Amino acid sequence: xxxxxxxxxxxxxxxxxxxxxxxxxxxxxxxxxxxxxxxxxxxxxxxxxxxxxxxxxxxxxxxxxxxxxxxxxxxxxxxxxxxxxxxxxxxxxxxxxxxxxxxxxxxxxxxxxxxxxxxxxxxxxxxxxxxxxxxxxxxxxxxxxxxxxxxxxxxxxxxxxxxxxxxxxxxxxxxxxxxxxxxxxxxxxxxxxxxxxxxxxxxxxxxxxxxxxxxxxxxxxxxxxxxxxxxxxxxxxxxxxxxxxxxxxxxxxxxxxxxxxxxxxxxxxxxxxx
Amino acid sequence: xxxxxxxxxxxxxxxxxxxxxxxxxxxxxxxxxxxxxxxxxxxxxxxxxxxxxxxxxxxxxxxxxxxxxxxxxxxxxxxxxxxxxxxxxxxxxxxxxxxxxxxxxxxxxxxxxxxxxxxxxxxxxxxxxxxxxxxxxxxxxxxxxxxxxxxxxxxxxxxxxxxxxxxxxxxxxxxxxxxxxxxxxxxxxxxxxxxxxxxxxxxxxxxxxxxxxxxxxxxxxxxxxxxxxxxxxxxxxxxxxxxxxxxxxxxxxxxxxxxxxxxxxxxxxxxxxx
Numbered sequence: 001x002x003x004x005x006x007x008x009x010x011x012x013x014x015x016x017x018x019x020x021x022x023x024x025x026x027x028x029x030x031x032x033x034x035x036x037x038x039x040x041x042x043x044x045x046x047x048x049x050x051x052x053x054x055x056x057x058x059x060x061x062x063x064x065x066x067x068x069x070x071x072x073x074x075x076x077x078x079x080x081x082x083x084x085x086x087x088x089x090x091x092x093x094x095x096x097x098x099x100x101x102x103x104x105x106x107x108x109x110x111x112x113x114x115x116x117x118x119x120x121x122x123x124x125x126x127x128x129x130x131x132x133x134x135x136x137x138x139x140x141x142x143x144x145x146x147x148x149x150x151x152x153x154x155x156x157x158x159x160x161x162x163x164x165x166x167x168x169x170x171x172x173x174x175x176x177x178x179x180x181x182x183x184x185x186x187x188x189x190x191x192x193x194x195x196x197x198x199x200x201x202x203x204x205x206x207x208x209x210x211x212x213x214x215x216x217x218x219x220x221x222x223x224x225x226x227x228x229x230x231x232x233x234x235x236x237x238x239x240x241x242x243x244x245x246x247x248x249x250x251x252x253x254x255x256x257x258x259x260x261x262x263x264x265x266x267x268x269x270x271x272x273x274x
Numbered sequence: 275x276x277x278x279x280x281x282x283x284x285x286x287x288x289x290x291x292x293x294x295x296x297x298x299x300x301x302x303x304x305x306x307x308x309x310x311x312x313x314x315x316x317x318x319x320x321x322x323x324x325x326x327x328x329x330x331x332x333x334x335x336x337x338x339x340x341x342x343x344x345x346x347x348x349x350x351x352x353x354x355x356x357x358x359x360x361x362x363x364x365x366x367x368x369x370x371x372x373x374x375x376x377x378x379x380x381x382x383x384x385x386x387x388x389x390x391x392x393x394x395x396x397x398x399x400x401x402x403x404x405x406x407x408x409x410x411x412x413x414x415x416x417x418x419x420x421x422x423x424x425x426x427x428x429x430x431x432x433x434x435x436x437x438x439x440x441x442x443x444x445x446x447x448x449x450x451x452x453x454x455x456x457x458x459x460x461x462x463x464x465x466x467x468x469x470x471x472x473x474x475x476x477x478x479x480x481x482x483x484x485x486x487x488x489x490x491x492x493x494x495x496x497x498x499x500x501x502x503x504x505x506x507x508x509x510x511x512x513x514x515x516x517x518x519x520x521x522x523x524x525x526x527x528x529x530x531x532x533x534x535x536x537x538x539x540x541x542x543x544x545x546x547x548x
Contacts, residue, residue: 062380127426152401
């Protein structure tokens with residue numbers, strides 16, 4: 001998917017909501033455990049209930065790998081279902097991969113070719129040649145970790161490197177890489193005030209913003225500092241939507257919560273004249 | 275596996291060789307492609323041919339995920355085969371994972387419980403709470419990326435952070451984390467001269483050293499700067515061993531190359547009085 005197609009969808013749905021698919025067998029409604037593939041059935045129900053207000057789905061790969069071969073089957077069924085039924089929706093493999101060149105190339109093949117995701121999250125620690133193999137795919141996007149939403153972000157990411165915080169170095173240096181136009185960045189919502197600085201380095205790039213809701217970030221703050229003329233944001237909510245209820249009404253509850261967030265986003269977009 | 279058991283195996287085999295299992299269908303002997311599971315058949319042959327001189331196997335997870343569900347099945351069969359037939363051998367999931375706490379916990383479950391690896395490689399960028407979920411498993415080891423063997427290592431890892439290179443900050447800060455006794459570190463062989471500095475920070479920790487062979491590192495240099503009284507090193511060779519031949523004699527060629535490296539290691543251990 002091109003960035004233009006993503007922007008078009010955002011403007012048409014008046015939404016920049018990404019729904020994180022982190023299905024945990026201990027947390028999903030227990031009646032689903034009788035299904036042949038509970039994780040897929042859960043994801044399918046969430047997707048069907050929220051696709052009209054979500055522009056992106058973000059399966060969290062750990063939550064599939066934890067169930068081994070069965071989990072990988074659920075992942076394949078989930079991404080195939082989204083790609084077939086809702087092809088306009090931007091898909092993110094939240095995988096946080098990154099390795100030496102020939103290995104990153106295999107991860108790119110796994111997520112861009114075999115599973116046909118539109119994008120993947122990638123860790124920057126190993127530098128240029130660990131990220132460029134992902135960037136070479138046309139109409140695919142690499143979402144590089146810049147400033148994450150967890151407490152451990154302060155261990156290294158915000159430390160000063162050559163006069164500038166590490167996450168800013170990641171932003172600046174990554175702009176020099178081949179096919180950097182295919183880069184997006186992860187920026188946690190719990191640090192919305194950092195977004196103004198980030199926008200001074202990457203004024204137009206899309207930012208994937210986790211941490212609204214369960215992790216305490218504010219949507220208004222994120223938009224105040226991070227929104228561009230094309231919105232330029234994908235705001236993710238995982239647990240707040242998918243576990244809005246853990247009873248048989250979970251899909252309806254997810255729908256209501258997704259619609260509530262979309263309404264806030266719509267108001268913000270209207271206020272911003274987008 | 276405990277560190278003591280690993281050291282015992284190293285001393286008994288007079289070897290600290292780790293064999294990387296990066297089976298690529300375009301590179302393995304083409305007669306294997308007729309097998310039901312070519313990746314597993316290749317790995318099994320390599321393991322059977324080298325187990326007497328290898329103390330560790332390191333399946334590179336990307337090379338399995340690139341083949342989707344079939345790849346995950348090959349991974350499961352490969353690790354089960356090693357664990358059943360050669361339980362004394364230390365297994366490493368070269369996965370380079372790392373995410374927020376509840377997600378890292380799922381990755382730990384995937385690799386330590388479902389697949390029963392002895393260890394996993396983990397990226398440090400997201401800090402303490404992204405690594406500690408791995409450290410909580412008894413008799414399991416977390417191999418944190420410190421200084422990798424690729425060119426991109428110089429993009430961020432060797433940059434100065436608060437007066438000290440980032441990879442040294444990673445070493446120092448990680449020592450303060452809960453269950454840090456379960457940490458090992460990845461240190462690339464292409465930068466052997468850095469090992470003296472690294473040993474001043476982590477004098478006793480095991481180091482996983484990739485980059486000997488195909489990537490140009492020298493075994494002697496690595497040992498000169500990095501070896502401890504318990505060896506403290508796992509030196510990995512992947513392509514140099516597994517692709518020593520791509521004809522029907524590939525297993526014999528892998529055996530010969532693994533034995534050649536073990537002989538060098540034995541000489542070094544004898545010289546060091548271990």
